[in-house]
Amino acid sequence: MTEGNQHIGYYHFVVEPFHEDFTGHISWNLLGIRLLQCASKHAAAYGFGSVMAEQEACIWVLSRLTIEMNRRPATHQDYCIETWVDSIYRQFTNRYYRIVGADGTVYGTASSIWALIGRESRRPISLEKLQQEHPTMSLIEVHRPEVHIPEPARIKGHASEPVxxxxxxxxxxxxxxxxxxxxxxxxxxxxxxxxxxxxxxxxxxxxxxxxxxxxxxxxxxxxxxxxxxxxxxxxxxxxxxxxxxxxxxxxxx
Amino acid sequence: MTEGNQHIGYYHFVVEPFHEDFTGHISWNLLGIRLLQCASKHAAAYGFGSVMAEQEACIWVLSRLTIEMNRRPATHQDYCIETWVDSIYRQFTNRYYRIVGADGTVYGTASSIWALIGRESRRPISLEKLQQEHPTMSLIEVHRPEVHIPEPARIKGHASEPVxxxxxxxxxxxxxxxxxxxxxxxxxxxxxxxxxxxxxxxxxxxxxxxxxxxxxxxxxxxxxxxxxxxxxxxxxxxxxxxxxxxxxxxxxx
CATH class of the missing domain: 3.10.129.10 (Hotdog Thioesterase)
Structure with a gap:
């Protein structure tokens, strides 16, 4: 079962007071920050983390992020963020997330696309090549067809005046x-x-x-x-x- | 020694990535939020917390806050927030804090004045009276003369035009x-x-x-x-x- 998949990161949190918005649920800000933290920790565990990034003088850059919530956990509620890498291609990874309560409630899911870029050059680095050069790095692709993942939407629309x-x-x-x-x-x-x-x-x-x-x-x-x-x-x-x-x-x- | 004082709350944290500001140290926002969280937890442990506040339909209101930092802990550094109540008078409490690293570094200290007010009336409630009516509530005063606590400053100055x-x-x-x-x-x-x-x-x-x-x-x-x-x-x-x-x-x- 997916629970036993060692290539999925499981990170447990609780919604702390003062981390909620006025509705009493985790603020979108903190929810987003938690997703970034989990991505960072999981990548680090696979040799791609900030330490490696510094050695290589490169940083992870978020290219797309989609968060789809059935509801957000409320103050004092526990939740677990599961994160895994679905695919790696050229300089990008598709990283997915599921936000699940202690009682099994699926609060929501998320998808993100990350690139690794040079800290100075700001140019993308080939992840495939980096993995070949550093065999200690491994980002194993995990496919979970049973998990609904929000595909990035096409964002259309133009306004002529700023609001x-x-x-x-x-x-x-x-x-x-x-x-x-x-x-x-x-x-x-x-x-x-x-x-x-x-x-x-x-x-x-x-x-x-x-x-x-x-x-x-x-x-x-x-x-x-x-x-x-x-x-x-x-x-x-x-x-x-x-x-x-x-x-x-x-x-x- | 103070370490053994059961009326001091000790809350342990680590500076997580994305909780720092651009200098690489815990953001002032998150540091402030941590102080509020510790105040809330410590008061709750003494029967004054949010649960009690809801039963009594009242909320804690921060009246003054002074934070004095030698330096702020950096990303991945551990710190402990110690908090205690120095005094209770009428509708106010003086609550103090010390922010200490795992290696004993004193990062800083803080002081705050809180009032308990009616959720609807917005009027202050006598803490002394409330304690008499609810004997399960106790906020024991702790004096730590060896700890430097920043006394609230007199804030003087007037500008005529907003910046x-x-x-x-x-x-x-x-x-x-x-x-x-x-x-x-x-x-x-x-x-x-x-x-x-x-x-x-x-x-x-x-x-x-x-x-x-x-x-x-x-x-x-x-x-x-x-x-x-x-x-x-x-x-x-x-x-x-x-x-x-x-x-x-x-x-x-």
Missing amino acids: RSFTAHYSDIDINGHVNSIRYIDHILDLFSFEKLGEQEVRRIDMTYSSEAFCHQKLDLYLTQEEAEDNYVIEIKRSDTPICKARVEFAAS | RSFTAHYSDIDINGHVNSIRYIDHILDLFSFEKLGEQEVRRIDMTYSSEAFCHQKLDLYLTQEEAEDNYVIEIKRSDTPICKARVEFAAS
């Missing part, structure tokens, strides 16, 4: 010196009203990352609504440079 | 429906440049909380510099209503 702009500051910036991938999700959800976010659950978030943004840069948010559904497309740009694009899907109210 | 304004959104709001106490620290540190925060350590932050702010409210930040020192005073107001006041002290560069 909001913000300047990236200290609290947006992570250890790599750029705006943290998950912090964009905060800025995106901040576009919706307190009332809407209280009445309707966000069911799914798709993120596509294009370029890095840095401290003191002004970023513009463009919002459009998909036709006939309560789904939204948000583009974040620095002048004309696309930084990231998101799709937010609300559950039917 | 920045922001509107509170989803990511600012906590489970009580108001702007989270620690989130103000983010907004305050965001006033300083990436370069300054990279070159100089923030040594100490004093916060005084006056009023609650809610989602969609516009808040103005006023900044002044103390004479002759690299210390800053920040006031946050909603129109003319003071929300909180802070003092930020940088270490000599």
Whole structure:
């Protein structure tokens, strides 16, 4: 059974007070951070971690992230993030996640695409080649056809005028010196009203990352609504440079 | 010795990746959240926690917070937050903290003043009276004269024009429906440049909380510099209503 698969990482957490949002469930920020932490730990366990990345002067970069939640665990609830690598191709890995409660509740699933890039060159590194050169590295592909995984959505939509702009500051910036991938999700959800976010659950978030943004840069948010559904497309740009694009899907109210 | 004092709470943590800021040390946000979590857990252990608060329909409110750090622990470093109640008077408690590394390094200390208020009435509740009515509640006062505790600073300074304004959104709001106490620290540190925060350590932050702010409210930040020192005073107001006041002290560069 998959529970015995040694190539799946299992990481246990509890939703701590002050890590929830106003609805009493784990904040999207902390949920996103937990996914990144698990990806990082699991990759490290296979020789691809931050230590290896530093030796090779390269860093993992998140290219796409899709999170689909049936519901988010509430304060004091336990959950386990399972993570595994589904495939490796050229400079990318497809990494999947399942968020499961102690009682077996499947809170949700997620998928991500990561690339390894040179810290200085910012250019992608071939994972296949790196594995050949460093036999201690291994990322074994795990296929779990019984687990529903959200495939990245095609994000379409264009707005001509920004609905909001913000300047990236200290609290947006992570250890790599750029705006943290998950912090964009905060800025995106901040576009919706307190009332809407209280009445309707966000069911799914798709993120596509294009370029890095840095401290003191002004970023513009463009919002459009998909036709006939309560789904939204948000583009974040620095002048004309696309930084990231998101799709937010609300559950039917 | 104090290590054996059963009325001190000891809570162990490690600085996890993605919980640091760009300097590679625990972010001020997460450090602040950890202090709140420890206060909450320790009070709960003495019958004053969130469960009791809900039965009594009251919540803890942070009135003052002072954090003084020699340095902040870096990624993967262990630390322990010790917390204890120094005194209880009328509707307030003085709660102190010490942040200590596994090797005995004293990273810093903190002090806070908390009040218990009615969830509906928003009026303070007498802690002394509550303890008399509920004998299962006990907050034993612990005096540790050997531990340096930062006394709250007098925060003086007035600026006439705001340097920045922001509107509170989803990511600012906590489970009580108001702007989270620690989130103000983010907004305050965001006033300083990436370069300054990279070159100089923030040594100490004093916060005084006056009023609650809610989602969609516009808040103005006023900044002044103390004479002759690299210390800053920040006031946050909603129109003319003071929300909180802070003092930020940088270490000599």
